[in-house]
Amino acid sequence: MTSENPWTLYWQSGNLYSCIASQDAKDQTYIDEFWAEFAKGMAQGAQLLDLASGNGAVPVALLAANTSLSISAVDLADIAPERLAEKFDTLGEVQFFPETDICDLPFDDARFDGVTSQFGLEYAPQSLALREAARVLKPGAPMRLLLHHNESGIVRPAETVIAEIEALTRPDGLIEHLKRFVREQGELRDLEAAGRDYLDDPAGKSKHISGQIMAGISRVIDDRQSFPERALALASGMEQRLVAESVRLSQLRSAALDEASASLLQMAAIEAGFGSVSIDEQFVGDQDPALVGWALHALRL
Structure with missing residues (x-):
């Protein structure tokens, strides 16, 4: 038996991706495109913060689409991105902050031009995490989250x-x-x-x-x-x-959201200081698309 953080064991084992929606290897490609769209919309040299980053799957996807980005990545677990540096060389460009609570971020107010998270924020106390995300974002800056759906091809198996x-x-x-x-x-x-x-x-x-x-x-x-x-x-x-x-x-x-809890998260984002908040089901794949999660888009007021 172990009392160690199970996510620490997972990331220390050298994993980059925590979840895919099916056995189709193309799933991660579609998710990467979801992040590429966000990255291409950011200005050159923009500073981004990736919450609950694990070993950096989202930063890898973001930098593949926009090499000028400056990315900080935090995770509560004792992550090990260095184990993947040879395979994903852009990880060396990311500033990682292991054992860091997304509800208590070590950054100044209005520091970042954008916030991202993939299958991470929903594990934390959501209202606190959203308020912290709002605090460190510049006014008008975007936030994009990919969140677990209770009926997704990730959660059901x-x-x-x-x-x-x-x-x-x-x-x-x-x-x-x-x-x-x-x-x-x-x-x-x-x-x-x-x-x-x-x-x-x-x-x-x-x-x-x-x-x-x-x-x-x-x-x-x-x-x-x-x-x-x-x-x-x-x-x-x-x-x-x-x-x-x-x-x-x-x-x-337990972290996966049904329709009711997704709506509550949307309201929590509004209360935290975000506007233009939308949350919709996100699918991957061209033929017989697989439900991968909820996609939340918002702007810091």
Whole structure:
């Protein structure tokens, strides 16, 4: 088990993107276009603030469309964008502020020419976060948010993954059999039987969970005789990551907005000092479009 921020574990694992709307690899391309439109509308040298940035997916998309932008990025987790610097060289141009609360920003009033956030602001106390965003924005500056929708192709599959992780980590589940095997409290045949039960279970499975679990078990079995401490650490680490992923997805599900809560967020933005506030469903893809979230557009009064 772990008490560490599940998002810290996620970003420290070297991820750039936290969510896509389907298994279609083009999804992120469409989301990048959403941010490119915003970036192209900004003046040369504009200073932008990306809230709850993670490892910088939005800054990468913004800078791809407008290389002159100066971007600051904050996140409450202990992010690790440096792990992605070789693949995304523009990350080196972004000033990151890890372990920073978007409800208590370390910036002067009216500092920025624009604010962005992708699947982030909705996790925070929304009224406080919106007031802080308004405080650091210049009058007339735009804010664009992409927010979780409770019926989106991101949120709905989370239920299946959470259920899968609960099955894996229950007292008689596959992970417990793995730990017993490593501690020489269980036989290989028992572990193999638990593995077959997991794979044969008709309940839905996600490729990234099942693939990593089976590969990890193979490594544990290989290490058990010659490197027992390493095998135990690997088994415990698998459990830690699974629990953290379940917590992360549960937070994602809880943060997602239905139509009523989206309307409340719109009102909160108005009360925080924004005008021209609109919030609409955002889809990605040309054929059979997938619902990706809510798009909020606003201007600082």
